[in-house]
Amino acid sequence: MSHSVSPHTSEKAMDIVNNVKASSHRIRNSIATIFGVVALAGCATNAPQDTWQPKGDNAQIINNLQWIVFPMAGVVGVLVFALAAYTFWKFTDRGQPIPSQSHGKPIVEIILTIIPALILTVVGVFTFRGIFELAETKDTEMIINVTGQQWWWEYDYPAQEDQGITQPIISSGQLVIPVGTKILLRETSRDVIHSYWIPALNGKKDAVPGRINLLRLQADKPGIFAGQCTEFCGLSHANMRMEAVALSKEDFAKWVANQQKAYTPPADGTLAKEGEGVFLNQCIRCHQVNGLKKADGTPAIAAPDENVYSGAAPNLSHLMSRNTFAGAIFDLLNKKCRSDVWNASSETIGEKYLAGVSESCLNANDLRGWLRNAPAMKPMYADPTKLVKSGGKYRGMPNLGLTETDIDKLVAYLLTLK
Template identity: 60%
Template sequence: MVREMSAGPSRRRLAGALTALGGVTLLAACAEDAPQDTWQPAGENAQRIQDLQWWVFAIAGAVGLIVFATIAWVSVRYRDRGQPIPRQTHGRPALEIGLTVLPALILVGVAIPTIGTLMDLSRTSDTECVVNVTGQQWWWEVDYPPQEGCGGFSEPIVTSGQMVIPTGTKVLVRGTSRDVIHSWWIPRLNGKRDMVPGRVQTVRLQADRPGIYAGQCTEFCGLSHANMRMEVVALDPADFETWKANQLADYTAPMEGSLAAAGEQVFISQCATCHQVDGLVNADGVPIIAQPQERVFAGAAPNLTNLTTRNTFAGATWDLLTPTCRDDVWNASPEEFGAAYLAGVSADCLNEVDLREWLRNAPAKKPMYADPEQLGPTDGLNRGMPYLALSEAQIDQIIAYLLERQ
């Protein structure tokens, strides 16, 4: 968005002239409401990239137009109209050298700011807050290590699919992977960074305004690569504290005899092997610790302690909110966004359709190598959530239980 740039007047005038030249690719910047538009930066890092790339696009567009205009002119001017056979000249070295040096100079002009931006974007010394992400087929785990940053964390928080950050804060994402290479990309906040098993890679994020910033895994990671998304939710620092306190709140058991209480039992028998819910205890009062490595090849499953404070599930691919409620949150003004997001998923707003389909038969909804024959090389361990043969009654109970995981 050239218009939004904080540029001086002369630069803006130049930009205006070159916008026309940039053609379709440059105009792509002006589309509205594309959640992953790479030309609508919403934070410092993405803005730095934008400041660099718009004029590279403009130069490229201008060069292209000059070339095309020349070819068009040549094809009209020199078409065969019966003129004599032209002189068999083999070229003019001076012109050749000139036309070699000129693009080289243009490219030097591009290279210098490129290197500057590159070095700025790789800086980690000014980090104010660290968040870890771990990719796994086909979802992202997000965890907040104990630290001073982001208002201070005394104990870790583990969540998935959505990363909540305070606005105006320089967040450093440290990422890795548990299986294949994934790529973390929130276009409106920064470029992408591959998350490689065995390595820890970093990428900076900073959001200026509260809101949801969509992203998607961009390194091909197998069967459900298309169904591996993520979102960054920016809350203003006060709302962020509220969110944090809620995440660390004690477990509230369902009311005895309620549907949710039955759901807790189903959850313990069917889900808790893999999915951790902090504070959940068995009949003897012993904490239940999930052992996903016994069932899942990559060794982890999403932590569901506060599932319905998030508004997506299954790799952030499906909404936990009905379309109306979802739009209310996504389109909320920056002032109202925090409250709308922190309201979580209420019974009225729950997108039961997708959640039920998922619980009925997860691999039918999201391809995850359900065929047992394909599990030979993983010794029978699943890649993703298997079919659990839950009854409709059990699904009702689990949904009632999960709705209380606020």
């Protein structure tokens, strides 16, 4: 397990901290072999949302606390159960006389009050420190706005010259971050309360409408980390997932450059060009593609606020640079390509992720199914007859009634949005 010590700690203090941590390592390792073998033997391997596999500083702080409180609870539990079991066995009715009606000994009571109080004080001190460590935001290096809505996440990266972001980037589903960078998520929501949770990087933090909640993330190594909305947010709560993709700083710069690349319309006469027409006819009502122009040359601006209750739909610029769609529950990559990226080593993942979605890797089945009839694939409030209370606005993508040829064209067009 790796530790990084916050930079403002003086060197001497660092030594002490390291010593303490080293000895706690030894103790921890020995406890791990006893406690861990028993408790963890029954666990799944490689569960993507395992809360005991920290992959970054913040999650590590939490994990250190878990390693204090869980074994402590375990030891207390074992002692109590041993005492109880002995009592059950020893004082079974074997014909002994009815005992003296003693009402207890205050001294025993006081001792039994003080012992748990002491244990909890120790836990409390560590907890206290952990809470304030996790709330630290002063040394933030990069800011990303995260906005939840039913049932997907939007990320926007405000312009930050020092991170190479010269104009705002907007994305959804997969949060792309550089490794070794202290990232601050400013979370909010457009409709109900959601909760952002990437267990490998930090605990969860609710996205509350009208509020900005802060959550720090930092990934140690490149990789893809799974997450899931964890505040019940209505019908399709189960279908609101997200992933954090950590890239090396160089790869991240490439990703940023690609996201800031200007829109190139498909060549005239291609199927994709016809798809652009379909897009301008249908999809543009809600989905923005930055730089897309209408036939008359004016910019095509989506108006999701007129059609969707939350007022937003995923921005599809550079869609094919992402691996997932529809609240990250469907893959844009087919099974083979997806597992290729998912299981990539930390050295190769950047290259594989930045390759995006090629035609041969496309999960055409799910994407076409989605375009054909989205509400059939994900429960949403998209029945036009049941929108009285939301003023006729949808909550989720409705069935657009596209023909198969329209779908062919659209898929061809979407593939150009790299």
